[in-house]
Amino acid sequence: MPAVHIHNTLTGELAEIKPIAGAAGPVTFYTCGPTVYDDAHIGNFRSFLNADILRRTIELTGTPVRHVMNITDVGHMTDDTNADGGGEDKMAVAGRRLIEAKKSGKIHADVAIDANDPMAIADFYANRFLEDARLLGLKVAIEAQSDPSLMPRPTKWISQMLDMIKQLIERGHAYVASDGAVYFNVKSFADYGELSGNTLENLREGEGGRISAQHQAVKKNPGDFMLWKPDPHHVLKWDSPYGAGYPGWHLECSAMAAGLLGAEIDIHSGGEDNIFPHHECEIAQSRCAHNKPSFARLWFHTRHLIVEGEKMSKSKGNFFTARDLFAKGVTPAALRLEITRTHYRTNANFTMQGLADCQRMIDRWSRVAEALQAKVSASGGAQNSAYANSASTTSANSKPNHGAPAGPFEIALPRFTQALCEDLNMARAIAVLNEAVAVEDNSACAHREVAALHKMDSVLGVLERNKRVAASGDGDFEAKVNALIEVRAAARRNKDFAASDRARDELVSLGVQIKDGAAGTTWTRAVRG
RNA sequence: GGCCGAGUACCCAAGUGGCCUAAGGGAACGGAUUGCAAAUCCGUGAUUCGUGGGUUCAAAUCCCACCUCGGCCUCCA
Numbered sequence: 001m002p003a004v005h006i007h008n009t010l011t012g013e014l015a016e017i018k019p020i021a022g023a024a025g026p027v028t029f030y031t032c033g034p035t036v037y038d039d040a041h042i043g044n045f046r047s048f049l050n051a052d053i054l055r056r057t058i059e060l061t062g063t064p065v066r067h068v069m070n071i072t073d074v075g076h077m078t079d080d081t082n083a084d085g086g087g088e089d090k091m092a093v094a095g096r097r098l099i100e101a102k103k104s105g106k107i108h109a110d111v112a113i114d115a116n117d118p119m120a121i122a123d124f125y126a127n128r129f130l131e132d133a134r135l136l137g138l139k140v141a142i143e144a145q146s147d148p149s150l151m152p153r154p155t156k157w158i159s160q161m162l163d164m165i166k167q168l169i170e171r172g173h174a175y176v177a178s179d180g181a182v183y184f185n186v187k188s189f190a191d192y193g194e195l196s197g198n199t200l201e202n203l204r205e206g207e208g209g210r211i212s213a214q215h216q217a218v219k220k221n222p223g224d225f226m227l228w229k230p231d232p233h234h235v236l237k238w239d240s241p242y243g244a245g246y247p248g249w250h251l252e253c254s255a256m257a258a259g260l261l262g263a264e265i266d267i268h269s270g271g272e273d274n275i276f277p278h279h280e281c282e283i284a285q286s287r288c289a290h291n292k293p294s295f296a297r298l299w300f301h302t303r304h305l306i307v308e309g310e311k312m313s314k315s316k317g318n319f320f321t322a323r324d325l326f327a328k329g330v331t332p333a334a335l336r337l338e339i340t341r342t343h344y345r346t347n348a349n350f351t352m353q354g355l356a357d358c359q360r361m362i363d364r365w366s367r368v369a370e371a372l373q374a375k376v377s378a379s380g381g382a383q384n385s386a387y388a389n390s391a392s393t394t395s396a397n398s399k400p401n402h403g404a405p406a407g408p409f410e411i412a413l414p415r416f417t418q419a420l421c422e423d424l425n426m427a428r429a430i431a432v433l434n435e436a437v438a439v440e441d442n443s444a445c446a447h448r449e450v451a452a453l454h455k456m457d458s459v460l461g462v463l464e465r466n467k468r469v470a471a472s473g474d475g476d477f478e479a480k481v482n483a484l485i486e487v488r489a490a491a492r493r494n495k496d497f498a499a500s501d502r503a504r505d506e507l508v509s510l511g512v513q514i515k516d517g518a519a520g521t522t523w524t525r526a527v528r529g
Numbered sequence: 530g531g532c533c534g535a536g537u538a539c540c541c542a543a544g545u546g547g548c549c550u551a552a553g554g555g556a557a558c559g560g561a562u563u564g565c566a567a568a569u570c571c572g573u574g575a576u577u578c579g580u581g582g583g584u585u586c587a588a589a590u591c592c593c594a595c596c597u598c599g600g601c602c603u604c605c606a
Contacts (some may be wrong), residue, residue, distance in 0.1 A: 193532095272606080302606070345534075353540060430543095434554065495564075514568090517568080
């Protein structure tokens, strides 16, 4: 098996993934997950899904991965002018927004949620996130159903964070300032800036316009960042030796990564905007608290997604959440492919056209998978669904023909794997698969072919997700469509083509696309931009 | 001001010194199929890689300058 090589933000070079635990693994992998005071948008999902593609690629090469992704339910303030704490908790704002949404009917009024309870709001959005994530095939979210510890919440890790603060103060890396807050002293850590290249000298104080003079005055260095903020009035607060308050927002990942994966881990991922300050600060805290030469060996960062050539923003109307798109009839498979097929280190341009392109590719792969599976069934093999994972295709009653020559998919698999191993070259991997799809070969062993195809899909993760997400009201809609299709069929039997075309036009105006096949007419809901 | 990416056909997007007269997908066009469509299948498709210089026997790929776009510089995937 080829080794996986990935660009390491820390060194700027391609690095081979060699598990700290030894060749047998597992690779320890921590991903900075979502904050849950609103629905995640497709840009968020691009970075989560790229992490998913990476972990699946490592698994494809035979190395197990222990992947942890947090769900942040604490510690984020709205007050832009004051990044050192204070302002309003975003959960409180989210609560007000929820009340508004209920009033305006954007959310079903029967959603039972106390908008004044920050934890209820966090749970509400966390559950919506998990729904979207599972539909999109984010493996860690699927695994977390049986092992919730894989998706930890910072509110359950406060004591570990306080332990880290204690360590940092004892080792001389942190101090309690005159305003009562605990700060990390960036000058105490020589490597501060190693990840982002933002040396302390080059950081322009207040360039982002989010630092208040008041807080700067009590800090030893302008770059010092908060570890604990005493604030007895805050909506979420915990007791601590520094007064009741809440933790700094960088601390959670350091504490949870160490607690669940170890003081040193193999891979840490996030969006490019996390590089500084978040990940820089995590490195400083973790290395200083645990006295280790490194925190994560490899830093994996996904660049931002733009939409139709423009930065995604609510005001431009090009802001999409996954569920927005599912409601338009976009399949999870198409969305997953569209936002992961562009190399993770370039800005991806999300377009409705691109979504349609992906859907066509996936439909073709699905047809081929089904045809292969039909051959397997016909030869008395396993009666597994075409969507079953590759392991099941080698079940006891399948009969692979070991004498048959390697077919196009079996030949493609190592090339596909190689492409992904070279810094996740998705475009080339997809091209390899498409080339295999175009080859007609009836002499190959269908069992082995279907296994190879599903092996490739174990990374792409699209075949089992190529169906629309059902929405409420679908039943009535379906009945209406089926009635129109019957009207059209009757008209066609009578050769009344004017009438049949009228029925078809009506279906089209309902957003339905029909296909006349050998087994009658089938339909799909067209995706509307 | 500092740091970091990107500009390849109508669109998305590989390729990073010779196998490139540039992969793959979509759109478009032509053909098969169809009552007509849609879907499907087959075929066609950049002598050229943001602009201008340079290095080299050889450049989309290396160097320099410039233009354009995006990210970060203590909310952000």
